[in-house]
Amino acid sequence: MSITKTASARWQGGLKNGKGTISTESGVLKEVPYGFKQRFEGQAGSNPEELIGAAHASCFSMALSLILGEADMEAESIDTKATVTLEQDDDGFSIPAIHLETRVRMPGADQTAFEEAAEKAKAGCPVSKLLNAKITLDATLDN
Template sequence: MSITKTASARWQGGLKNGKGTVSSESGVLKDTPYDFRQRFEGEAGTNPEELIGAAHASCFSMALSMILGEADMEAESIDTTATVTLAQDDSGFSIPAIHLVTRVKMPGADKAAFEECAEKAKAGCPISKLFNAEITLEATLES
């Protein structure tokens, strides 16, 4: 099985004075603005790291639900936060770490079994795997 989803971004202008919009196929994001101040200066609004965090938190939560089910457990709720770290070093910017915090309500669950499932979800969710993925590029210059 293969599922394809798309999202798009448009950027106009220079890095610090420019602005962009991001949209998703589903319409959840539709020309949502982002710019330098939102990404690097803490101004309100979205940025790529926040979107990666949302994707990772939601993917992990679904994966954990699946893996718990395979272990004959079902959570009442799974609440996950992903903290994405953007860092700068001599070679430029990178994302060296993502920290997942999940809180699962599942009365009577075995703690060791739960922790094993959480580790499997961390390693196995598609967004976790993305960070080791082959990234391909098709670039076209228009004049």
């Protein structure tokens, strides 16, 4: 089985004075603004790091639900926060770490079984795997 989803970004101008918009195939995001000020100065809009965080938190939560179900457990709720760290060094910017914090409501669950399921979900969710993915690129220059 193979599923594809798309998202797009449009950028106009230079880094600091430019502006962009982000859209998704589903329409959940439609021309949402992003830019230098949104990314580095807290202006309203989005940025790549929060989008990666949202993708990772949601993917992890679904993976954890699956793994718990395989162990005959079902959570009442799974609330996950992903904290994405963006750092700058001599080589430029990088994302060296993502911290997942999850709170699961599941009365009567075994702590050890839960911890094992959470670790399995962290390692196995598709977005976690993406961090080691093969990245391909098609680049077209329109003159």
